[in-house]
Each structure stands twice: as structure tokens, then as C-alpha cells.
Amino acid sequence: MKSNVFTIMKKEFARFFKDRRMVFTALIMPGLLLFLTYTLMGGLMTSLSGGDQGAFIAHVCNLPDSLADRLADEEGLQVEIIEEGQIGRLRAQIEAGEENLLLVFPQGFDQQVAAYDAQSGLAAPRIDIYYNSSSAVSSMGYDNARAFLDGYQYDLCHKFEVAQQDLIPPNAPDYTMNALTGMLPMLLLMFIFSGCITLAPESIAGEKERGTIATLLVTPIKSGELAAGKILSLGVMALLCGLSSTLGAILGFDNMISGTGANFSFDGIGATEYLLLLLVILSSVLLTSTLISLISAYAKSVKEANTTAMPLLIVTLVIGLLPMIGGGGDNFYFYLIPIYNTSLGMSGLFASDYSAANIMISVVSNILYACAGSYVLAKMFRSEKIIMTK
Amino acid sequence: MEEIIEGNMEEVIGKYMERGWDSLRELLKVENLCKTFKLSQKQQKSQQTHEKTIKAVNNLSFSAYAGEVFGLLGPNGAGKTTTLRILSTLIKPDSGSAILDGFDVTTQPYEVRRRIGFLTSELKLEEFFTPDYLFGFFSSLYGLPPDRVRRRKEELFTRFGVSAFAHVKVANLSTGMKQKVSLLISLVHDPDVIIFDEPTNGLDVLTARVVTDFLLELKGLGKTLIVSTHIFSLAEKICDRVGIIMDGKMRACDALQNLTANDSLEDTFFALHEQVSREGGLAQ
Ligand SMILES: Nc1ncnc2c1ncn2[C@@H]1O[C@H](COP(=O)(O)OP(=O)(O)O)[C@@H](O)[C@H]1O
Ligand SMILES: [Mg+2]
Numbered sequence: 001m002k003s004n005v006f007t008i009m010k011k012e013f014a015r016f017f018k019d020r021r022m023v024f025t026a027l028i029m030p031g032l033l034l035f036l037t038y039t040l041m042g043g044l045m046t047s048l049s050g051g052d053q054g055a056f057i058a059h060v061c062n063l064p065d066s067l068a069d070r071l072a073d074e075e076g077l078q079v080e081i082i083e084e085g086q087i088g089r090l091r092a093q094i095e096a097g098e099e100n101l102l103l104v105f106p107q108g109f110d111q112q113v114a115a116y117d118a119q120s121g122l123a124a125p126r127i128d129i130y131y132n133s134s135s136a137v138s139s140m141g142y143d144n145a146r147a148f149l150d151g152y153q154y155d156l157c158h159k160f161e162v163a164q165q166d167l168i169p170p171n172a173p174d175y176t177m178n179a180l181t182g183m184l185p186m187l188l189l190m191f192i193f194s195g196c197i198t199l200a201p202e203s204i205a206g207e208k209e210r211g212t213i214a215t216l217l218v219t220p221i222k223s224g225e226l227a228a229g230k231i232l233s234l235g236v237m238a239l240l241c242g243l244s245s246t247l248g249a250i251l252g253f254d255n256m257i258s259g260t261g262a263n264f265s266f267d268g269i270g271a272t273e274y275l276l277l278l279l280v281i282l283s284s285v286l287l288t289s290t291l292i293s294l295i296s297a298y299a300k301s302v303k304e305a306n307t308t309a310m311p312l313l314i315v316t317l318v319i320g321l322l323p324m325i326g327g328g329g330d331n332f333y334f335y336l337i338p339i340y341n342t343s344l345g346m347s348g349l350f351a352s353d354y355s356a357a358n359i360m361i362s363v364v365s366n367i368l369y370a371c372a373g374s375y376v377l378a379k380m381f382r383s384e385k386i387i388m389t390k
Numbered sequence: 391m392e393e394i395i396e397g398n399m400e401e402v403i404g405k406y407m408e409r410g411w412d413s414l415r416e417l418l419k420v421e422n423l424c425k426t427f428k429l430s431q432k433q434q435k436s437q438q439t440h441e442k443t444i445k446a447v448n449n450l451s452f453s454a455y456a457g458e459v460f461g462l463l464g465p466n467g468a469g470k471t472t473t474l475r476i477l478s479t480l481i482k483p484d485s486g487s488a489i490l491d492g493f494d495v496t497t498q499p500y501e502v503r504r505r506i507g508f509l510t511s512e513l514k515l516e517e518f519f520t521p522d523y524l525f526g527f528f529s530s531l532y533g534l535p536p537d538r539v540r541r542r543k544e545e546l547f548t549r550f551g552v553s554a555f556a557h558v559k560v561a562n563l564s565t566g567m568k569q570k571v572s573l574l575i576s577l578v579h580d581p582d583v584i585i586f587d588e589p590t591n592g593l594d595v596l597t598a599r600v601v602t603d604f605l606l607e608l609k610g611l612g613k614t615l616i617v618s619t620h621i622f623s624l625a626e627k628i629c630d631r632v633g634i635i636m637d638g639k640m641r642a643c644d645a646l647q648n649l650t651a652n653d654s655l656e657d658t659f660f661a662l663h664e665q666v667s668r669e670g671g672l673a674q
Binding site: 003004007011014015018019207210211212214215216217218219220221384387388 | 478482500503512515517528
């Protein structure tokens, strides 16, 4: 009877959604935490990089003509020319943290440089940089000034020229996006997995532990119906939890990188890729909830189920990162390996480098594994050793 | 006819006069039932034995007739719970058979489950839900039509005084109320056979009284009851026939009148117990 599967699912949903504490800890909190973590990280990054609060002001005394144009080209930098008489006051302001940077060139710097002979043994013309290392902004200003002057010094020697030729294709994702898409399969697998792991042990090992599952098994429900009802409802709830985490992560990530000026979007991904991605995720949610249900049915208590599932979580995370190391992306047989096929498929889809046939193989094999697993789960529900633990 | 009914002819006729032909219908027939458990080391220690296995039910046979209360009477560890679990299809026997209303508990468990209500303090309800929700949930597992569910819910909730608590989570109910809810949930489908493991165990006196009265009421409705207990007074009060079970074996099985013809049930039991231990039949 299909309606029994439905009855079980309805009960599982009622158990979950009517429990405010459960909804909060399993559904809302993970997404919220990810969102807050990334947003805070973004805030930290922006404040470290000096923030968006207008341009960085560098005070310069005796700015040589040769440098005036170069300095004007620097992005986010505003040069304020000061007189020698103001040096003392500015030094005090930098010390007090009110100003950040002062560069003092000797008068006639250009001529001095032109006349200077490195072999002469005489002192070279000197530039003084005043900053305050107790201020992050000031320190960073010093670092930038230092790098700028080093570059200038290097160009002055002019023994050779380095020309930068970036062969980046017009719509290639940038470096941070590459790292991000590499991590995505792992993140998604983790979100799905943690959804299952917060729900399945409670729903199966918990019912065993509290003796409520035996109450079900003296009714005419078939063990297969119970197994299917449990797995399907867990799958739906794990999917929702995963969705919440994913949303939290994406929104938070957007906040995080918005400060750095990078742009978060998958340009190469179209409707087909999204559809395949959905299939991959659905099939792997089904498989994961089956796996954790099996573990939970085998365990004698919720605690035991949790500790048994943990190593599997770690293995899953490692497998999720494997495609980043590379290889195997076009080996047909790898798409038959549960979890690994999901992470291969996802990373292929994110990178727009995949074979639809391989993706379908992984989807179909995941569904078959889940069916086999639910058959085993049904058998376990029929076993007195599993159910009658006392 | 003699084959079917143990006990004397007078009683059979008396019963027949009282309740008609149905009282001769063998509703449950248990034959040579055996169940052995493997003992874990922890269990070996707690039971102070070096045996690796225990014969919880050892070649047990008995019958129960339609409309009667059959009592399995025995000390703790005699195998009562194990027997009742087999009858309610929760566990499978190693050998032997039990036929309930024509259906084999091992090969036709779903048919058996439709016809029985199994009550025991071990079967728990999910405490998160209300009696009202659980009643509906279990009713749909039995595939009962909604209007019948509504009528039965009304009837049982009123009978046990649960109506006022119908929408309170089970977790927040008193122990006595929880037990009443458990009881009525196992009867949602109005089964013909009620299997009850230690009906009054762990109940406060008031609830125990409600439960015993209810069992007699069920009997009055023509239900067949299989009850296990180690309490002599309870057996005397509600049983028509009693099987005395020790160490997994049936040591006596007769009408209550016959077992108590000369002595109280308690004295009969201890006489039997002594006899069996003298014969070395009891592992002590
Ligand atoms: N699952 C089990 N595993 C091991 N031993 C068991 C198990 N269930 C019951 N027993 C043992 O079988 C014997 C009969 O138990 P039980 O049927 O519960 O007796 P009663 O209900 O008459 O007290 C006891 O010795 C008990 O320890
Ligand atoms: Mg018992």
C-alpha cells in the first residue's frame, strides 16, 4: 500500500516541522551560521584592506616631477603635497593615528638620482617614509609605498623590460572563482550530509532506543513501506536543510567578496547544467539519507549512530575535494562509485566540462544504490536482533 | 471434540450453554513452540550462567478459545513475554507453530496483525505527539475509514477519560494517562484478539483497576484475551483458563476452576513449582 508510505512521511514531517527547536537547529541555524560567518569574514577582509572609506591619503613633501604622473596612476590613492615646514605637525598626527603616511623626498631628487654613481661610495639620495605600525591602515600604506618605490627604483636601472601578456579568455572565471568552484562539490556534499546526520539518527536510532518503532511493527505496515517512508521523508528534509545551508553560504559569500570587488556568478552554466546539477543533488540526497538510515538502524542509540556516521562524513568531505586535485573526470567507471561520482559530476558541471552520459550514469547508479539500501533497511526492520535491542 | 478442549465435559457444556458454539472455536493454537536466544557476555553475567544460549520457550503448546480469557501464569523469566512476542509477530519462533484465527504467525504476519491488539509496557508512543494525532496515525496504518475512526476515537477517549487531554503532548501526560493512551491506541482497529503482557505491571492502583475492569468489559464484548501475569490474584480475577509456565515449559494448563478446585491458585502453583524442582526440571 502506497498510502502507508505516505502516512509515515506525513508523520515524519509533522515530527520535524511542528518541533520549533528542531526546525531551528537543523533547518535555520546552519544557513544562518554560514551566512553570518561569511559576512563577518567579508567585513574583516574589508576593514583589513583599508575599507571603502574613500581614497588613501599620502602626504608627500618635495614630490619629484618624474614620480608625479606615476603616483597619479595609482588607484585609490590621493596625494597631498605639503611644505617642509609642515613635516613636524604631520609626524605628530601620524603618531596620534590621525594621518597615515608621509613621504619626504630630498629637494632636487631627480637631479640627485641622475648624478648619483653607485660605485662612488657616497650616500645615495634618501627618501623618508613616516608611518605608524600600530595602525593596520598606516602599515598597509607603508607596504604599498615601499612596493611602489621599489618598482620605481627597478625601472630606473632599466637593464631589461618585463612585458605582461595575460592570455585570459574573454569570459573565464577569475582565480578566486576557480578556487570557489573547486570547493563547491565538497560544500554541497557537506550540506546534504549534515542535513541527514542531524535527522536520521534521531528518526531511526531514536525510535529504536525509545521503543516506538516496535509499536509500529505490530501494525499491518510492511517493513518496506516503513523503510521507504523514512528514507523519502529524510531525503526531503535533508534537501531543505541543504538548501538552507547553500542559500546561507551563497548570500554570505556574496557579502564577503563584495568588499573585494570580485563578482560571484556562474557565467558558463546554463539551464541544462542546472537541470543535471539538480538530478545529481537529488540522487545523492536519496543515497545519503539511505546510507545514514542504515547506520542509524544498525546503531543501538542515537549517540552510537552519530559517532558511526562521523567517519563517513569525513570520508565524504575528502571525496568532495578529490576532483580539485584532478583526474578521473572522464573515466566512466568512476561515475559508478557512490559519493565520488557526485563530486566528479558537480565539479564537471561547475567548470562546464562534463559528459551528460557520465552524469546520468552517476544519477542512475545513485538511485539504484539507494533502492538496494532501502531493501536492506526493510530487512533490518524485520530483524528482531535489530528491533528488539533489549 | 475431546481433542479440542482440555478440561471436563461439564465445563464444556456449561460454556456452550453460556456463549454458544463460538466458545468451542479454537482461536489460537500453539504447538511445540521453541525459541532460543543467544546470550551476550553481559547477559551471561547478569543471569549468572555460563550457557551461551537460553531456551526461553521450550516446546510450548496450548490453545485459547473464542471469547475466553487465557492466562499465562509464571515467574519472571519463565518465557511469557517471549511467547506473547511470537504471537504478536514481533519475533519468529525457531520451531513449532502458532495459528491465530486460521493464520500462521510466522508465514502470515500481516493477517495476524490486523486481528490482534498487542499491549505491553515496552511498546512506547512517540511522546512528541498528542493522543489525538497518534490515534489518527495508527488508524490510517490499519486503513480504517475516517468516520469509523472518529466514532471509535470518541468512544475510547470518553471511556478512558482521555478526551480532556486529547491535544496535550504525550510527554506532558501523567504516567497513568500515558498508559491509558497506549492501551487505547493498540485497540484503534477493534481487534478480536487482545494480547496483553503483564496488564497491571507498573500501573498505579487506580489505573490498574481501570485496566482490569476494561479487560472484563472486552471479554463481555466477546473478545478473546491472551494475558500474561505473575500475579495470582489477577489471574484468579480475570482468567477462564490458566497455563502455568516455568522455564519455558507448560507445567499445567486447565480451567481456573479445576486449578483452584482444592487449593488457591498460589498454592497450586507452588506445589507444582516444588514438584518440578524436585524432578530437577528447574534451573536455579
Ligand atoms: N532478546 C533476548 N536475548 C537474550 N535473552 C532473552 C531475550 N529475551 C528474553 N530472554 C531471556 O529469556 C528468558 C525468558 O524471558 P521472558 O520471556 O521475558 O520471561 P517473562 O516474560 O516470563 O519474565 C529470560 O531468561 C530472558 O532473560
Ligand atoms: Mg515479561
